[in-house]
Amino acid sequence: MRQNTAFYQDDFDIDKRILQEAAARPGAEDRKILWFSRPSGTCCVRERDVFLKDTRQHNTWRFYGEQTRDIVLAYLVELTGKEDGKLKGNLYELDYGQHFRRVVEKSVPADNYALIYEHGERKQPAGQYFDGNPDPQLGKFECFEAQPNDPEALRGVLMEEQRSREKLRPGDFKAHITMLHDNRIEREARRVVEKMKSLQEPNSPDKTHFMVELSPYFVRLATEKDADRLFSMLPYKTLAFSKSKDRFGTYALIDKGEDRSKDVRKIRPSVRAQLAAGKEKTAPKKTAKTRQKEMEV
Structure with a gap:
């Protein structure tokens, strides 16, 4: 969620x-x-x-x-x-x-509903009205369900x-959550890139930049690290995230002379992360008891 x-x-x-x-x-x-x-x-x-x-x-x-x-x-x-x-x-x-x-x-x-009371149930056609009042023989109304x-x-x-x-x-629950997190950022990067490609002319108020609004859903969920990662995946030299004076939302802006034909930039793991992964693979078994820092998502 x-x-x-x-x-x-x-x-x-x-x-x-x-x-x-x-x-x-x-x-x-x-x-x-x-x-x-x-x-x-x-x-x-x-x-x-x-x-x-x-x-x-x-x-x-x-x-x-x-x-x-x-x-x-x-x-x-x-x-x-x-x-x-x-x-x-x-x-x-x-x-x-x-x-x-x-x-x-x-x-x-x-085609039928079962009306369930505290002391039993009765059936009636699904389209027939019922009010949920107590039944004289069956007592308090509790719920209904289709049959x-x-x-x-x-x-x-x-x-x-x-x-x-x-x-x-x-499955691995932690790996699943990490995948959902990574996919959310990559999906937004691809959406912004495709939107940039579709623009016919600069659309900023002063007509000097191309601009695409970041998804309100992405902005709402994103941490500062998520925004930084999105920034690094977008393949533009003149990229900036900014708010517009006359519009709601946050926008990705690039100069009108920027090459918009490029695709999303894939982010490679850091050298530090790769070294750490290598150490885990070669470490002796006795080190397995040490507590590993959890991945932040």
Whole structure:
């Protein structure tokens, strides 16, 4: 979330509550949660509900694949319980584009809702109004959920999804976060370079420079080190980051005579970093007990 969601990060407070409640439920379906991060917020829904057509969860999951070009990071959270008050489970990285297409192709119709009360439940057509008031026989209203027309078909889809996840190799969480961080900076560098190439004439107020606004999402998330790294990846001799008096945002500016045909500059690891990596490879085993400084991301 901190690598991809620039605005509305407090959505994650809602996600945490949903995950806590799901972990306390006995059903396996209730403990499998799909989660995604987008530039303006996060979302947390049961996997089961996403694969039921026309539910709110299904439509939300599809929306960002059909209607926007947002960068969406998607995961399945498989909760297994709690230990010392902390949630435990497995986290599976998903390719949102591929997963979204599977949701479109394999979702199961659901024409009925189960209205769940403290002492039982009753069913009704999905389009029929209900107000959530207590039921005289069943007591306090607790929640509702869509019901598949063909429960076995839904069960088959979810089992197929589970089998596809079992083929994934174990990952390194720290390496994953580092990759997300590095990709975010490189993606912004490529966007700025392509935008610079597309400009037909200088567009600064005094017409002496080409200028491209840095993404507000990138600026919001970037540290000073991130900005320095972006600067070093952009292939321009006259580059400067600046704010404009008559416009909002931060801009990358280059002189109108600058060569704009160049591509993103790849940053090589520092000599110091390479030497340190070499020392780690050749160090005797007894040094493995020393504490290594964590990479800053």
